[in-house]
Amino acid sequence: MNERILIAGASIAGLTTAHWLARYGFRPTVVERARAPRPGGNGVDVRENAVEVVDRMGILPRIRAAAADVQGMRFVDARDNTVARIDITGAGEIEIMRGDLVALLHRAGDGVEYVFGDAVRGLTQDDDGVTVSFEHGPDRRFDLVVGADGLHSTVRRLAFGPESDFVRHRDHYFAFADADAALGEDRWVSMFNRPGRMAGLYRSGNHAQAKAYFVFRSTPITYDHRDLDAHKRIVREAFARETGWRVPQLLATAVDDPDFYFDALSQVHLDSWSAGRVTLVGDAAWCASPVSGAGAELALVGAYRLAGELAAARGDHRTAFSRYHEGHRELVGDRQRIGPNLKLMAPRTPAGIALRNAAARLPLLRAASALERRYRTQAPALPRYASAHGHSG
Numbered sequence: 001m002n003e004r005i006l007i008a009g010a011s012i013a014g015l016t017t018a019h020w021l022a023r024y025g026f027r028p029t030v031v032e033r034a035r036a037p038r039p040g041g042n043g044v045d046v047r048e049n050a051v052e053v054v055d056r057m058g059i060l061p062r063i064r065a066a067a068a069d070v071q072g073m074r075f076v077d078a079r080d081n082t083v084a085r086i087d088i089t090g091a092g093e094i095e096i097m098r099g100d101l102v103a104l105l106h107r108a109g110d111g112v113e114y115v116f117g118d119a120v121r122g123l124t125q126d127d128d129g130v131t132v133s134f135e136h137g138p139d140r141r142f143d144l145v146v147g148a149d150g151l152h153s154t155v156r157r158l159a160f161g162p163e164s165d166f167v168r169h170r171d172h173y174f175a176f177a178d179a180d181a182a183l184g185e186d187r188w189v190s191m192f193n194r195p196g197r198m199a200g201l202y203r204s205g206n207h208a209q210a211k212a213y214f215v216f217r218s219t220p221i222t223y224d225h226r227d228l229d230a231h232k233r234i235v236r237e238a239f240a241r242e243t244g245w246r247v248p249q250l251l252a253t254a255v256d257d258p259d260f261y262f263d264a265l266s267q268v269h270l271d272s273w274s275a276g277r278v279t280l281v282g283d284a285a286w287c288a289s290p291v292s293g294a295g296a297e298l299a300l301v302g303a304y305r306l307a308g309e310l311a312a313a314r315g316d317h318r319t320a321f322s323r324y325h326e327g328h329r330e331l332v333g334d335r336q337r338i339g340p341n342l343k344l345m346a347p348r349t350p351a352g353i354a355l356r357n358a359a360a361r362l363p364l365l366r367a368a369s370a371l372e373r374r375y376r377t378q379a380p381a382l383p384r385y386a387s388a389h390g391h392s393g
């Protein structure tokens with residue numbers, strides 16, 4: 001049995017994979033580049049089968065207790081008048097700050113070895129295993145390697161090829177950062193649009209802190225994806241001439257945040273998520289982009305399936321990786337259709353903004369779930385897996 005499994009990345013996908021692998025009797029090691037689980041980000045949705053996954057992990061009550069308690073979205077004009085609202089209460093989804101979810105998943109890691117402050121640098125596969133080199137620690141040998149290291153995955157580059165082969169830019173850039181809570185209305189996500197641009201403020205009922213976020217449409221921009229100063233400069237320039245709503249104040253507080261998070265709005269498309277003894281999970285495998293609202297759902301369900309299939313196949317990675325792909329790819333394909341969400345968040349024209357606001361005012365479309373569910377297909381029931389060791393999930 002392939003017992004020793006290295007997982008690169010201690011975020012939603014990596015931590016969930018590690019939990020289930022440990023529970024099924026494997027020996028997972030998680031290596032994370034940051035010195036601790038990364039706290040940043042906005043609210044993410046735990047919905048549909050992902051709720052079942054965290055319930056089976058035994059952390060659903062803690063997730064509900066930490067939920068962001070957001071009531072809905074309000075669209076505002078330049079003078080801060082609310083022009084339309086969408087109430088999301090009762091939609092059956094749990095919205096939680098990404099950092100809170102990551103902290104809870106980390107605490108659910110009994111039996112997992114964690115290595116923080118290091119990163120995968122090289123992989124050499126042979127018939128019996130994978131020799132992994134790290135940026136700091138000594139080489140180690142594992143039976144299997146899982147890349148859960150996000151959109152700019154090193155594991156994907158090493159095992160599958162360059163990022164440009166798999167990452168597709170969707171013509172927009174986005175940023176998240178802390179903002180002054182006093183700038184936003186309690187429990188509402190406020191959005192201010194200009195054609196092809198959106199500045200927003202995310203207020204959670206359970207947090208003193210608010211989050212600013214920015215989305216803008218652009219042709220490709222060249223920058224180093226680890227250069228924080230360059231990220232801030234790009235966002236500042238994109239909104240430099242905007243004086244409407246609270247954009248200048250939001251921008252000023254956001255660029256002070258050391259955890260300022262910026263990236264191209266991109267998706268990952270691969271024909272297969274495995275190459276020999278290496279497989280991918282989460283954004284590394286299928287990033288649907290933050291605009292999909294499905295990053296956490298896909299990561300939780302995909303990680304559960306990957307670990308479950310390994311358990312069911314008693315560690316036979318060929319069988320397990322192929323069943324994992326078969327079982328999860330339809331949901332991924334569905335969630336990667338982000339066109340409707342982009343129209344909702346960042347309409348491209350003044351007419352598009354007016355249409356979105358008019359639609360949001362219609363009673364039939366008021367609930368965000370109604371708007372979104374029109375485009376979503378229902379996921380099949382989540383399988384139950386039993387491991388060779390008799391543990392079940």
Ligand SMILES: Cc1cc2nc3c(=O)[nH]c(=O)nc-3n(C[C@H](O)[C@H](O)[C@H](O)COP(=O)(O)OP(=O)(O)OC[C@H]3O[C@@H](n4cnc5c(N)ncnc54)[C@H](O)[C@@H]3O)c2cc1C
Nearest residue numbers: 009011012013033040041042119149150154282283290295
């Ligand atoms: C700081 C941060 C903030 C985010 N904010 C939001 C948000 O507000 N809204 C949203 O929808 N999505 C956000 N995301 C993305 C979201 O977490 C994912 O879309 C989704 O939940 C799937 O997560 P993941 O575990 O696959 O990847 P990610 O969450 O991207 O995590 C990848 C992890 O791998 C680590 N890593 C990278 N390279 C290496 C390496 N070579 N070796 C070891 N570790 C490595 C990273 O530090 C990171 O912890 C954010 C991600 C991060 C990292």
